[in-house]
Amino acid sequence: MNVARRFAEIDDLVPAADSLREIRHHIHHHPELAYEEVATAALVAEKLEAWGWQVTRGVGTTGVVGTMKLGEGTRSIGIRADMDALPIVEQTGLPYASGTHGKMHACGHDGHTTMLLGAAQHLAATRRFSGTVHLYFQPAEETGIDSGAQKMIDDGLFERFPCDAVFGLHNHPGAEPGKLLFRKGAFMAAGDKAIINIEGTGGHAARPHLAVDPIVIAASIVMALQTIVARNVDPSQPAVVTVGSMHSGIANNVIPATAKLELSVRSFSPAVRALLKQRITELAEGQAASYGGKASVEYIEGYPVVVNSDAETEFAIEVARELVGDDKVVAHTDLLMGSEDFAFMLQKRPGTFLRIGNGVGEDGCMVHNPHYDFNDFNLPVGAAFWTRLVERFLE
Structure with missing residues (x-):
């Protein structure tokens, strides 16, 4: 138990839940479409710099990379979050609903970005790793073609900010909040x-x-x-x-x-x-x-098809079980017919793409729907998972 407590727990991130919620709601209220994520990228960069990360702007057009190196460790890890919104008229009626008609965060990228920012803040404060962390904040996942991931790769992402393994995450309506879903091999179409x-x-x-x-x-x-x-x-x-x-x-x-x-x-x-x-x-x-x-x-x-590598997926499952317990982890979830440009990153580096439950029934509105909203319950959970994954990978 003493060894396990060296790594992040969800309770460690709970005190940051309110500030993370404010960030997420701000991003949600100011949605930007593919390759238009100027304000979102600026917010990300400013937060990272304030927390002591080395920041590179304009990677693959509007992408941002945060880098932190500590200790003598030689390993490196990359974690990706997407930033773009969709051309949808929001109908949630929420107080922080889109302030731009015809643009909406209807896929939860506001939550993905915020969770990774939460991990960035905690990693910078606790500094419990030895090696290099690269945080890839990516534009233009929603385009289906002209991929933001491919643009970042073409801009030298893995040469300029190399990693031994790369990880990404997406929310998953239809599973209870906080549940983490994995699959080795082919996962998304x-x-x-x-x-x-x-x-x-x-x-x-x-x-x-x-x-x-x-x-x-x-x-x-x-x-x-x-x-x-x-x-x-x-x-x-x-x-x-x-x-x-x-x-x-x-x-x-x-x-x-x-x-x-x-x-x-x-x-x-x-x-x-x-x-x-x-x-x-x-x-x-x-x-x-x-x-x-x-x-x-x-x-x-x-x-292309999202293909998760076995070793990195098994490692991420192990970290998830430590963090949330066996009952909140699905190690072999169903194939998904949705597509993801994180597949391009997985073609270049081993890694895994996982899902986090966003709600079931009436609380689990499908993505790309004008009534969708990311579940804020996930903010400290996702931030803690990314933090612990880094700490374990760069132990």
Whole structure:
């Protein structure tokens, strides 16, 4: 027990809960979209500098890196938090709700950033590690393409701020607050984007026989796409094809000339990923041709599969069990069809990406929802986990 008490406990971070809540609510009230996180990055940098961290601004555009080296230890660790918000109109009615119409922290990045700041403050105060810590505050996770993680990597992240292992975290609606969820190996799906542009022939709504209706073509393509996962993909392989956007026409008495669909495509297997691209293209072109129209498909590969390394995941699970107990740790949680650009970092360094419960039932509103809010209960828990992880890794 005496040895274990050398490392951070949740109770050590509870006194900071109010100040962390103020930081989180401030960030929530001032959301910034991808590559616009100027004020958020400035707040992060100012806090880190005040606590004695060496700060580098402008990494991968608006990214911030905090560095602290203590003792003679030669090992190094990297921890990442994302900072960007989403283009969503907030409907929570909270006193600290978004002050910018059409922008909202609907995925909890305000909480992720604050938890890591909490760990930064505590690590600087207690200084119970020997080695180097790099805190990566990342822009633009939400873009799906043009990744902030990749931008930081391209800007020399791991050459300028090297680490032996890298760790990241995301909140998880559907699990009780404070519960930590892990999975070795493949964890979160690759996420791609497909844009289908449909060409028909415009005309009068009362004379459809003189037109080629792109809306009918689009509807047919939407329904045909549902057969890909059901009838082309091996049932043992996870895959999702979602049509998230469908646009055509501006008047009820006009058959438009064009239509546009935008798809989100998720997979775990490279073979399945290739099959999805092939079948989406074939179905779109074939359905359009059968109605006398044309379709072209722009297929954009986004984030790769999140693959956690075994040793680092096992280490993080061990730290979690020490901190919150076995009953609050899920060592082998389910695969998730969501995507994460932390996958790019895991391609460069061993590490793990974990989840922290954000609430169940009515208290567990799904992310990307206008009623979502990060659960402040997690602030001292997440900060204590990151602190203890550093202390144990750089013991």
